Structures are given as C-alpha cells and as structure tokens.
Amino acid sequence: MLNNNHADNHAGLGGLSGIGGLDSIYTELIAEHSRSVENKHHLSFPTVTQKGRNPSCGDEITLELQVEDGIIKDAAFTGVGCAISQASTSIMIDLIKGEKVEEAHRLADLFLQMIKGEITDDDELEDLDEALALKNISHMPARVKCAVLSWRTLLESI
Amino acid sequence: MSDKITGTKDYKKEFPLLQQKMHDRQIVYLDNGATTQKPESVIHAMCSYYGGCNANPHRGAYELSVRATDIYENARERVRRFINAKHSHEIIFTKNATESLNLIAYSYGMSNIGAGDEVVIAISEHHSNLVPWQQICRQKGAVLKYIYLEEDGNLSQEDIEAKITDRTKLVAVAQVSNVLGLVNPVKEIAARAHSVGAVMVVDGSQSVPHIRVDVQDMDADFFVFSGHKMLSPMGIGVLYGKEALLNEMPPFLMGGDMIDYVEEQETEFAPLPAKFEAGTQNVGGAAGLTAAIDYLEKVGFDYVEKVERELLAYALPKLKAMPYIELYGCDSTRDNKTGIITFNVKDVHPHDVATILDAQGVAIRAGHHCAQPLMKYLGQNATCRASFYFYNTREDVDRWLESLSKVRGVLGYAE
Numbered sequence: 001m002l003n004n005n006h007a008d009n010h011a012g013l014g015g016l017s018g019i020g021g022l023d024s025i026y027t028e029l030i031a032e033h034s035r036s037v038e039n040k041h042h043l044s045f046p047t048v049t050q051k052g053r054n055p056s057c058g059d060e061i062t063l064e065l066q067v068e069d070g071i072i073k074d075a076a077f078t079g080v081g082c083a084i085s086q087a088s089t090s091i092m093i094d095l096i097k098g099e100k101v102e103e104a105h106r107l108a109d110l111f112l113q114m115i116k117g118e119i120t121d122d123d124e125l126e127d128l129d130e131a132l133a134l135k136n137i138s139h140m141p142a143r144v145k146c147a148v149l150s151w152r153t154l155l156e157s158i
Numbered sequence: 159m160s161d162k163i164t165g166t167k168d169y170k171k172e173f174p175l176l177q178q179k180m181h182d183r184q185i186v187y188l189d190n191g192a193t194t195q196k197p198e199s200v201i202h203a204m205c206s207y208y209g210g211c212n213a214n215p216h217r218g219a220y221e222l223s224v225r226a227t228d229i230y231e232n233a234r235e236r237v238r239r240f241i242n243a244k245h246s247h248e249i250i251f252t253k254n255a256t257e258s259l260n261l262i263a264y265s266y267g268m269s270n271i272g273a274g275d276e277v278v279i280a281i282s283e284h285h286s287n288l289v290p291w292q293q294i295c296r297q298k299g300a301v302l303k304y305i306y307l308e309e310d311g312n313l314s315q316e317d318i319e320a321k322i323t324d325r326t327k328l329v330a331v332a333q334v335s336n337v338l339g340l341v342n343p344v345k346e347i348a349a350r351a352h353s354v355g356a357v358m359v360v361d362g363s364q365s366v367p368h369i370r371v372d373v374q375d376m377d378a379d380f381f382v383f384s385g386h387k388m389l390s391p392m393g394i395g396v397l398y399g400k401e402a403l404l405n406e407m408p409p410f411l412m413g414g415d416m417i418d419y420v421e422e423q424e425t426e427f428a429p430l431p432a433k434f435e436a437g438t439q440n441v442g443g444a445a446g447l448t449a450a451i452d453y454l455e456k457v458g459f460d461y462v463e464k465v466e467r468e469l470l471a472y473a474l475p476k477l478k479a480m481p482y483i484e485l486y487g488c489d490s491t492r493d494n495k496t497g498i499i500t501f502n503v504k505d506v507h508p509h510d511v512a513t514i515l516d517a518q519g520v521a522i523r524a525g526h527h528c529a530q531p532l533m534k535y536l537g538q539n540a541t542c543r544a545s546f547y548f549y550n551t552r553e554d555v556d557r558w559l560e561s562l563s564k565v566r567g568v569l570g571y572a573e
Contacts, residue, residue: 019518140513
C-alpha cells in the first residue's frame with residue numbers, strides 16, 4: 001500500500017483544497033503512513049533500543065533496530081504521537097531497513113538538513129524518497145519537532 | 159445566526175489583534191486560558207509609561223522617577239482593591255503566577271516544611287503549582303499527597319477530608335483548573351486546612367480573569383495570579399500573602415531595593431513589600447495591569463460570566479452531538495463550569511487538530527497543558543482545549559465547530 005509513488009506525494013486528500021496550505025502537509029502519503037501499523041511493533045531480536053521524546057508535546061517513541069555486520073537488518077517502533085511524528089517514523093523505517101549504518105546516518109543528516117531548510121533542491125534530496133513528502137514541514141516551525149523526532153532518535157541509537 | 163449574544167457589546171473592536179486575519183480569515187482566538195489579547199487601553203498605558211514617564215522607581219530624586227514610583231505603587235493599591243486584600247503591602251509584584259508560587263515554595267516552604275510533614279495538592283494542578291511542591295518535598299523528606307477527582311471532574315470531597323490531616327503543613331489548590339475549567343471550593347478547602355493548622359495557597363491564574371475574587375472572604379493565606387491571562391501585558395504577576403506570614407518569611411531574591419542597610423558581613427532587609435522585590439521592577443507591566451483592571455471592572459464580572467456561560471451553553475450540546483468528539487470535565491452538575499472546554503477528536507492527535515484548525519484561522523491549545531499528572535490520571539497523552547473570554551462570540555463558536563468537523567477528513571478518516 002505504501003509504494004514509492006512520488007507522483008502522489010504532493011497530492012492532498014479530497015476536499016482539502018479549501019483549507020489553506022494543509023494539503024501540502026497532510027498528503028495522502030502522510031495520512032496513510034500515520035494510520036499504518038506496518039512498522040509499529042516490537043522486534044523479536046532487537047540489538048538496539050532507543051527512546052525518543054518531545055517533552056513539550058508528549059510525543060514518545062521507542063525505536064528498535066536489529067543491526068548485524070553493520071547492516072540494519074530490521075527496524076520497528078512503538079509509541080504515541082501526532083500524525084506527522086508517526087508518519088515520519090514509519091517512512092524512516094521503510095527507508096533505513098536493509099541499509100548500512102553509515103547510510104542510515106547519512107540519510108538522517110540529509111533529512112534534518114531538509115527540515116532545517118538548509119537543502120532545498122529536490123535532486124539533492126532524492127535519496128530521501130518518501131520522506132521528501134515531509135519537506136513542507138520546514139515552513140511550519142511549530143511542527144518541526146514532530147517530523148524530526150524519529151530521525152534524532154535514530155542518530156542517537158547508531 | 160447573529161454573531162453576538164443578545165444585548166452584548168462588540169468588544170472585539172477594542173482589541174487590535176482580534177482585527178487581524180489569519181490564513182485569509184478573521185482570526186478566531188480561543189486560547190484565552192493560555193493568554194488573553196490586550197485592549198487598546200492597556201497597550202496605550204504601556205506606551206504612555208515608556209513614552210512619558212520611564213525612570214527607575216524608588217531611586218532618583220527627580221520628577222520622572224517620582225512619577226514612575228507613583229505609577230508602580232498605584233498599581234499595587236489597584237490590585238489590593240481588585241482582590242480585596244487588607245493592606246497594599248500584602249501585594250508583591252512578580253513576573254507571573256509561576257514566580258509567585260516559587261517564591262512561596264522557596265521562602266515559606268523551605269523554612270516551614272520538614273521531614274515527615276505533608277503537603278496536599280490536587281491532581282489537576284498546573285505544573286507551576288505542582289513541581290515546586292514536589293521538589294520541596296523531595297529535598298525536605300516531606301510527603302506530597304494528592305486530592306483526586308470525582309467522576310464528573312470535581313475534586314473528591316472524601317479526599318479533601320481524608321488527605322488534609324494533622325500532618326499537613328500546606329495545601330495548594332487552583333481556584334479553577336486550567337484543563338477541566340471547574341471552580342474548586344477553595345473557601346471550604348481553606349477552612350479545612352486551617353482547622354489542622356496548615357496554610358492555604360490558592361492559584362488564581364484561571365479564576366481572576368473570569369470571576370470576582372475576594373482573598374479575605376476565601377481566607378487564602380497566599381493567592382497568586384498572572385497579569386497576562388487578564389488583558390494585561392506578559393511579565394507582571396501578583397503574589398498576595400497575609401501580612402503576618404510575609405513578615406516572618408525570608409527574602410526569595412536578593413539585591414537592590416530590597417534592603418535598608420548593607421554592611422560588609424550583614425544586611426538589614428527592607429520591610430514589606432520591598433523585601434520581596436529585588437532589582438528593577440516591571441513598571442511598564444504594572445501600568446498595563448492597572449489599565450487592565452480598570453478595563454475589566456468596566457466590563458464587569460457579571461458580564462464576563464454571562465457571556466462565557468452562554469457560549470458554553472451554546473457550544474456544549476453541539477459538541478455532544480458530534481459522535482467523534484470526546485469531552486473532559488464537561489459533566490459537572492454543580493453549576494461551576496467556566497469557559498474552558500477540553501476535548502479530543504477520535505483517532506486524531508491534538509497537535510494535528512490544532513494545525514488543521516489553525517489553517518482555518520482558529521487558534522486553540524493542544525498538548526498536555528502543563529498538567530502531565532492530570533493527563534495520565536485521565537488516561538490521555540494530550541488533549542485539545544478551547545477557552546473563551548468575554549470578547550468571543552457565537553460566530554467564533556460556529557467557526558470553531560465548523561473547522562472541527564473537517565479534521566477527520568483531512569487525515570483520511572470517515573466523517
């Protein structure tokens with residue numbers, strides 16, 4: 001259901017066009033990932049478990065990774081939070097599963113640079129794949145912390 | 159539908175910020191529990207002070223300083239009359255209710271609470287009336303006890319009786335909960351506290367802007383509030399304390415203006431209220447606070463209460479008819495609900511609700527409301543809160559509910 005379908009990334013849900021700017025935030029992809037439980041579970045054999053919190057809003061996730069020979073064999077998360085934090089976490093897990101730890105690091109750094117508005121060129125951000133759908137959060141200071149929670153947690157864990 | 163309640167006045171036009179548009183629509187401001195907007199007269203009072211009278215009070219022997227001192231001390235007397243304190247030197251200016259509560263905790267608490275003593279607060283307290291007591295208790299080896307809630311969100315009468323005992327040294331309760339919006343029986347709790355020899359601290363942050371307060375009648379030993387939640391600028395708050403208690407307490411902050419004589423090795427502190435007001439104070443804020451009290455009393459608390467009640471009566475049945483809305487603290491049968499409505503939209507995180515409402519020009523609060531133990535007690539991670547003030551209208555409620563009805567659709571849930 002959550003295919004890499006860039007064409008859909010910037011398409012809002014029906015009936016949203018009247019609500020200024022929202023269709024660029026709550027895209028179909030973000031909404032689907034926020035409701036998805038595909039990556040939301042415990043791992044049987046996690047080698048790394050890292051908690052992440054946004055004390056100001058109460059978002060709380062626990063990221064579990066199974067790292068073998070420098071490769072993230074499996075990843076999942078549990079916890080509670082808003083649609084943006086949940087979707088961002090789910091997308092991140094899709095992206096880093098099967099990747100080398102160094103590559104996950106690079107992607108997380110890239111994501112944070114995108115959200116901070118330091119890199120805006122879509123070509124440079126291409127490797128972020130579905131996570132590109134969160135690019136518009138860089139214009140919403142109030143929600144930045146929601147989008148970066150899982151990525152910060154990932155950087156703390158590896 | 160008329161945008162006003164019959165017989166009411168259009169106060170919005172006296173608030174510059176409420177004239178603004180947000181995301182192309184007239185702003186609907188429903189976060190008055192966090193801070194209120196400021197009328198022209200308050201903004202003007204601040205500007206007049208800085209433009210015409212600014213000088214350091216209590217110091218310079220020149221006309222400007224005398225004027226600044228007058229403005230500052232007149233504000234103290236204005237506050238005394240406003241909350242009916244006995245003496246104006248029982249009014250201490252702080253930066254907000256939080257600082258006032260910290261002053262009590264550090265000065266009175268550190269001197270009077272010891273190992274094995276008990277402090278009683280309500281589970282519904284804001285962190286500002288919780289964390290200071292929790293930390294004092296931890297430092298001193300004292301016990302922090304909680305009054306929990308009845309089914310309808312009101313403080314448990316049984317707990318009030320059972321938790322306040324001969325071991326209790328201090329009871330600290332908000333007059334109105336910032337989440338549930340219910341008026342607590344602080345006068346009765348104060349009587350119970352006094353019957354066991356404890357002192358009573360009342361947090362008036364959510365009551366002073368909305369209902370007439372009389373500190374002598376409720377017999378609070380300490381009473382605190384913030385100016386910014388009642389039309390006044392940010393950075394000015396009040397601590398009221400009974401003279402005898404304040405006289406016995408050591409200073410909280412030390413430095414200039416709170417002393418009589420300073421020697422190399424000792425200091426004689428100034429009498430009240432200067433003893434608790436170290437350093438240059440917020441005179442511009444005090445000028446704004448005076449103007450805010452003048453404005454509020456001109457509007458009148460009868461009017462404020464009437465509008466808030468009518469908005470509640472208008473909004474609640476409509477909210478209850480929305481099957482995906484969960485309400486908290488809205489079932490009290492004691493006729494003690496103020497204009498605070500805490501709610502959740504099924505399946506949707508409060509921050510998403512706030513963002514989606516914001517995009518439609520409606521400002522509400524989302525989060526834990528600085529009341530994490532209460533959130534946990536209610537079994538919620540976070541909630542949304544809409545809070546009214548006398549300038550809000552039925553049209554504001556309509557805009558809020560209309561935007562609320564779109565929230566689930568935005569996230570792809572069925573209506």
